[in-house]
Amino acid sequence: RTANGKRIPPPVVHYYMNNLTSTRDPVAHRETVLILTPLARFYQEYWDNLLALSYPHELITVGFIIPKNREGNAATAALQEQITKTQKYGPEKNRFASIIIERQDFDPPLASQTEAERHKMENQKVRRAAMAKARNSLLFTTLGPAISWVLWLDSDIVETPPTLIQDLASHEKPIIVANCFQRFTDPKTKLPAERPYDFNSWQDSEKAQELAAAMQPDEILLEGYHEMATYRVLMAHMAEVNGDPKFEIPLDGVGGTALLVKADVHRDGAMFPPFAFYHLIETEGFAKMAKRLGWAATGLPNYKVYHYNE
C-alpha cells in the first residue's frame, strides 16, 4: 500500500523460462541456485561450509524445512542466530539472496532418532516416506521459475569444499551426486579413518530387479541390509585412493546428502516418491522418476563429502 493507504496495483510478473540456462559455467552465466536442506539438527560445520561456498551468494537462495517439535525448535534457534549474524551483520558478500525457513508437523515417524534406530530396516520405509514428504513440501514451495539449479544438502554434512556448486555443475549433468563418507577413529589402530556412509547411490543389478519383481506392490527395496542382498554396484564402494574427483559413473539410484539437480528436472515433475515407485522410495525413487522423464543420474565416486559422526 502507498502512504495514503491505497493498494498499489499488484505486479504482473513475466518469466521467459526458455532464457533460463543451466550450464557447466554457472557463475559466468549468473545462474541462480536454490539450496534445500531438510533440517532436524543444526550443525555449525554445515553452516560454516555454506558460508564458505565460493559461488556468488547473491545468486543463492537457501530453503529449510524443520519439524515443529522440541528438537526442531532448538535447531531453528541455532540456525536463526547464524542467519542474523550473516544476513544482518556480516560482510555484504556473504549474504544470500534470501533465506526461507518452513516449520511443519510431521507425524514423527520414530520415537527415537539415534543412528542405529533410524537405520533399522523395518523403520526405513516409514521414515523415508516422511523424509520424502518433507523434501517435496520444501521443493514445491520454494522452487520458483527463475531457478537454474537445486542443490540438496543434508544438514549433517559437515565437510564440503567451497567450490561444491561449481565442481558439481561443471559436469553439466541433469542429476549429479557426490560420494558421502564418514570419518571415524579406527578402534584397532586408534587412527583417523573414513568409511562409506550413504548407500543410496547405486547401479542396478539383475538380482535387485528379480527381488523387486517378486515383491508386493507396496514393498520397497533397501540398500545396506544383509537381509536383502541386492548385488547392486554401490558408489560408496567405488572410491579409489587418489582417484580422479572428476571421474563419472552412471547411476540408477541416488542419495540426497549432496545432490545437484537441474531445476528443469524437478519442474518436469520429478519429486521424491513417498510411496513405493518401482519398489523404490525417496531419493532413490526420485532417480527412477527422473529417468522415466528422460533425465539420467551421474555419480562422482571420488568426489567426497563427509557426514557427521554421532
Add this chain to the structure above:
Amino acid sequence: RTANGKRIPPPVVHYYMNNLTSTRDPVAHRETVLILTPLARFYQEYWDNLLALSYPHELITVGFIIPKNREGNAATAALQEQITKTQKYGPEKNRFASIIIERQDFDPPLASQTEAERHKMENQKVRRAAMAKARNSLLFTTLGPAISWVLWLDSDIVETPPTLIQDLASHEKPIIVANCFQRFTDPKTKLPAERPYDFNSWQDSEKAQELAAAMQPDEILLEGYHEMATYRVLMAHMAEVNGDPKFEIPLDGVGGTALLVKADVHRDGAMFPPFAFYHLIETEGFAKMAKRLGWAATGLPNYKVYHYNE
C-alpha cells in the same frame, strides 16, 4: 538496494505451515487460493468469469503457463490487455493479489490442434504427457508455502459460477472436481442442447483393471474411445436433470478443467505424471498418485462448468 546503492539485508522469511488451514469456509478464514491455468488460447469468457469470482480477489494469485509459439504470443497479448485493465485501471476490489505469466517452449506435440486431431487416440499419450509437464512446471514454480488451495481451471472453460471456489471448497475435500459439459446446437432439432465433454473423471472398473494388467509398462488407458472399452463409471454420464449440485461421488480418475485441490495434497508430492503411472497419465494419474499419498478424490456430477465449443 538503498538509495546509496548499499544492498539491504535480505529478509529471512519464516512460514508456520501448521497454521495454514483449508476449511469449508475459506473466506472466513482468509485462505489464499492459487488459480492455475495452462493456456494455449485466450477466451474472453474465461477472463470475465475469473473477474466475476466472488472470492476475495486479494486472496487469489493467478498463474499461467503459455507456450512460446505464435498462438501463445497472441494469447499472451490478449491476456496482458485484460490484466492491465483489471490490475491497473479496474476497481480495487477486482484486482488479484498477483499474477504470474510463464512462457515456455514445449516440443509442440502435434502440428494441428483442432479438437478432432487433439482427441485421436494415438496422439493422446504424447499430448497429455506434454500437458502434464506444463502443469507440473506451473505448479512447482508458483505454489509457495502460504497457499491453502489450488484451483486448476482450463482456459477454454467459458461458463463457471462466481461462487465456484466457495462452492467446491464447501465440501472440504482434498480433491474435488466439477462436471465439464459443452453446449451445442442439436443438429436435428436446431435447439440449444448440452453434452458431456470431459471423460477423465471416473470410477474404476474391473474391466479397466484387467486391461491395465495386460498392458506393457509404458501403455496407458484412455477414456472415451470405442477401441478401448473400459466400462468405468464416467461422471460425465451421471448428471441428473435438476440433480442436487452438492451430490458427491467418489472418483478414481479426475479431469483438470475445474479441479480444486488442497495445497497440502500437492505439497506432499502429488503431481501430474507425464509417464504411465499405474497405466494412467496427467490428471488421471494425479488422482491415482494422490490416492497413494492417502488423499481421495470427489466428483460433483450435477455441478456443471462448460467447455468452449470450437
